[in-house]
Amino acid sequence: MRAKTKLRIVCVVGARPNFMKIMPIMKAFAERAPEVEVRLVHTGQHYDVDMNDRFFGQLGIPAPDVSLEVGSGTHAQQTAEVMVRFEPVIDECRPDAVLVVGDVNSTLACALVAAKKGVRVVHVEAGLRSRDRTMPEEINRILTDQLSDRLYITEDDALANLASEGIASDKVMHAGNVMIDTLLANRARAVPAIETLTSIVGANAQEWVEQGFGLLTMHRPSNVDDPAVLETLLGVLAEASDTLPIVFPMHPRTRSKIAEFGLDRMLDRPRIALLGPLGYLEMLGLTCAARVVLTDSGGLQEETTALGVPCLTLRENTERPVTIHEGTNRLVGRDPEAIREGIRIALMQDRSTAARPHNWDGCASQRIVEDLVAWASAGQ
């Protein structure tokens, strides 16, 4: 019988939403260091200080062991470039498994390389489905799950989604939500909203925090790449600022689209604060203090549910239905009347104190690492 050797796991990150998911997993692996050797690979899908470095610093994520530095490109270019650069890492490292998180292009690219090399794939945040294949992330989710050997889910709907695609339930474990591990671990360290707002709107910050403000994020191609859609959304949000100050940290993609379509003037209003992308702790502080969050992000739908803050999702669908059934989320799409109505209702709501969804308790990463070590050791 072969002597039991230390397990070797390659963990992959690429884009901003991956960083808060990998942080608690790396920490949980560190606690099992005698049994597991972990290598962190960063594809470089996101690379700006604002989109990348600040998260590693604030969250204390160890520096990547390997940086692939792929940068931006079309989906085909980006995915292909990650694959080409990831393959030699696998050849050199020969891991027992590759762990990928979320649904970005780097997730699928690395899962595909590993699977074709006969290396087992582990997917954290598996089984989410929007049923909207115009979203690049939906394609990434479906294919990554098909390639995965062990799948960790965040909500019950995911199990049925995977079953309907022929994925056996014995590969799947409901571990909870690693993003909420990070939120709960960092909540006390969040930068108070007043500090962030003072640096942008000066003396008005006090009034905004006391009276309540809306926190807006928007970066999905379906919302920002079409000039007519973007203009409609900015119009209704500008109008909403008469009722409620709006704080808008902008993704680089959104900023460049607004400039390209000549829509900057729509946001030139006294009660709209425009910011660049924020660090994790600044964003968490603003989310905790917001009266309502308006977003097309997946992560914020979950974070607002965990915090009990009303959330209006500027999309027609969500891959995270638990945030609607058990949380504070409401789909308002891009219809101005639905957005107005959503804001009106949110302003009447008290902050929810409802329990969080099952296993959104800060311990998802420990559950994942414990299960993964047992599972991977059994197949070594």
Ligand code: UD1
């Ligand atoms: C990606 C993910 C999306 C996630 C989002 C969070 C995919 C398919 N999409 O979208 O699921 O919600 O990250 O941010 O993987 N850019 C910069 N600096 C950077 C990174 C990007 O300026 O550090 C700009 C570039 O102009 C780039 C554009 O943003 O072309 C889009 O970046 P990309 O990584 O292709 O997708 P995101 O829109 O960020």
